[in-house]
Amino acid sequence: MSRAPLSHACAAVLRRDLTLAWRRRGDIAMPVLYALIVATLFPFALGPEEALLQRIAAGVVLVTVLLAMLLALDAMFRSDIEDGSLEQLVLAPQPLALMLAMKILAHWLTTALPLIVIAPLLAGMLHLPMAVMGVLLLALLLATPMLSLLGAVLVALTAGTRRSGMLLALMLLPLCVPVVIFAAGAVAAAQQGLPWVAPIAWLGAALALALVLAPLACATALRIALDA
Amino acid sequence: MTAAHAIPLLQARGLSFLRADEPVFGPLDFVLHAGELALVEGDNGSGKTTLLRLLAGLLHVGTGGLDWRGQPWQRDACAGEILFLGHQLALKADLSPAENLRIAAGLHGRRPGRNIANVLADVGLAGYEDEPVRRLSAGQKKRAALARLLLLPAALWLLDEPYANLDRAGIALVNRLLEGHITAGGAALVTSHGAVSFHGGEPRRIRMHA
Numbered sequence: 001m002s003r004a005p006l007s008h009a010c011a012a013v014l015r016r017d018l019t020l021a022w023r024r025r026g027d028i029a030m031p032v033l034y035a036l037i038v039a040t041l042f043p044f045a046l047g048p049e050e051a052l053l054q055r056i057a058a059g060v061v062l063v064t065v066l067l068a069m070l071l072a073l074d075a076m077f078r079s080d081i082e083d084g085s086l087e088q089l090v091l092a093p094q095p096l097a098l099m100l101a102m103k104i105l106a107h108w109l110t111t112a113l114p115l116i117v118i119a120p121l122l123a124g125m126l127h128l129p130m131a132v133m134g135v136l137l138l139a140l141l142l143a144t145p146m147l148s149l150l151g152a153v154l155v156a157l158t159a160g161t162r163r164s165g166m167l168l169a170l171m172l173l174p175l176c177v178p179v180v181i182f183a184a185g186a187v188a189a190a191q192q193g194l195p196w197v198a199p200i201a202w203l204g205a206a207l208a209l210a211l212v213l214a215p216l217a218c219a220t221a222l223r224i225a226l227d228a
Numbered sequence: 229m230t231a232a233h234a235i236p237l238l239q240a241r242g243l244s245f246l247r248a249d250e251p252v253f254g255p256l257d258f259v260l261h262a263g264e265l266a267l268v269e270g271d272n273g274s275g276k277t278t279l280l281r282l283l284a285g286l287l288h289v290g291t292g293g294l295d296w297r298g299q300p301w302q303r304d305a306c307a308g309e310i311l312f313l314g315h316q317l318a319l320k321a322d323l324s325p326a327e328n329l330r331i332a333a334g335l336h337g338r339r340p341g342r343n344i345a346n347v348l349a350d351v352g353l354a355g356y357e358d359e360p361v362r363r364l365s366a367g368q369k370k371r372a373a374l375a376r377l378l379l380l381p382a383a384l385w386l387l388d389e390p391y392a393n394l395d396r397a398g399i400a401l402v403n404r405l406l407e408g409h410i411t412a413g414g415a416a417l418v419t420s421h422g423a424v425s426f427h428g429g430e431p432r433r434i435r436m437h438a
Contacts, residue, residue: 004337012334016320016327023322084316091284092335093308099335226286228247 009094010102017106027075031068032114038064039122050127057126058136058187062180064122065115065140066147070172072111073151074165076103077222081159090226097215100222104152104215112144128187135190135200139183142203146179147172149207149214156221160228179203235298236261237384237415238283242292245275245282252278255292258434260415262383265406268419270436276419277314279436280386283417284312308336311382313390317373321362325353325372328361329379336380347378351401366393377405385409385416 004012021028042060046052080086089099119140120133128136154171158164186199236259244254253275260266268276281287283294285303294301319328329344348357351371361369370393377385390402406416417434 004333004335008334012331016323016331019327020320020322079320082316083320084314084318085320087286087312087314087316088318088332089335090286091310091312094335227288 013099013102014106021110028110031072035064035068053126057123057128059184061119061122062183069147070169076107076155096219100218101215104148108145108148116140132190135196136187139186142207143179143183146207146210149210150175153214153217156218159225239295244290244292245278246290253436262413262415265410265416265431266434267431268434274436277388280388284386309383312386314388319361324358326357332376339381342379347375351375387418
């Protein structure tokens, strides 16, 4: 009997989720369109005054991306629970936390990355100066994986409950507050010509911590959710 | 069927599972050796599926003890030795049977001499390798799930209602798979409502008393 090597298992899980996302590419476009529409609503509501939009641009983009990610988060494990794939993943002779990390990575690649790609467009619509665009993208690159990781833990915790979408939002949004503060803080500092490395470094440190701990918590939560 | 191994593959001593402090089944006592087949019998709601999910490692032992190869049951000790086939077939509807098997093989490894093409041919799905699972019939989906049993290495099969949705040829297929597994020294626990005839001796029976 030949045991599957860890690298094959990781690749299998990652490839499966990416293939599934590709077969349902329409679903990938939904959060992107949602973010586009929400960001467009702000100039309509607040008026096209450039100075005002410039000041709120980074915050609007961050919150919009966050809410758009929340839309897709609910689906992270849903279909896998419904068709029994998750049970098989739990029973596979592989470290569950690592397999879940692959699933979270696939989820980030298919939901957050498209949002980051259109973020400059959203920020441009709100007159964010080109000079700070890099800082915004850096903040998003660090903040969105945090949301995916934290979200995965909460999705796993609520896996047993039906219609968990609203509950998930209520649980996740308070946890996002520090992420939003540091990410928006970095962009605001850059806009004012102040040093912006410190908040970015904090985001990076928090991400490193979440990267290690969240998959473990997610694995434990899923085992508990299935054990009922 | 009289494999007189000193150490049984699986041994339950007063095993039960509690849901909200109420026992779902048990206490059960049984022993399963390598090369043995046991039929789990019981009415609807008697806890057959719960027993299988517990043995697979999805549920925790309520009371009593469970030994795996003579040692108290531990997740790591029997990882990769048990295959569980439940009511949910764990097939991705958007992927083809071949793609579904490739994922399973990536996670579990493969039996020597087995590959995706020949196990799909063995379960009668030749020609459907690349068809999305959603377009297959219920019986064909079941066959695609059964192909996993042939492809992945495991000592113990836990099959929950493997005969459901299958035609006469499919039932014969399950019996053939079980026979091959048992003669190769594997063990299996099978739940079934219907009277099922096994070739090669009378299977052992585990009665669930509700």
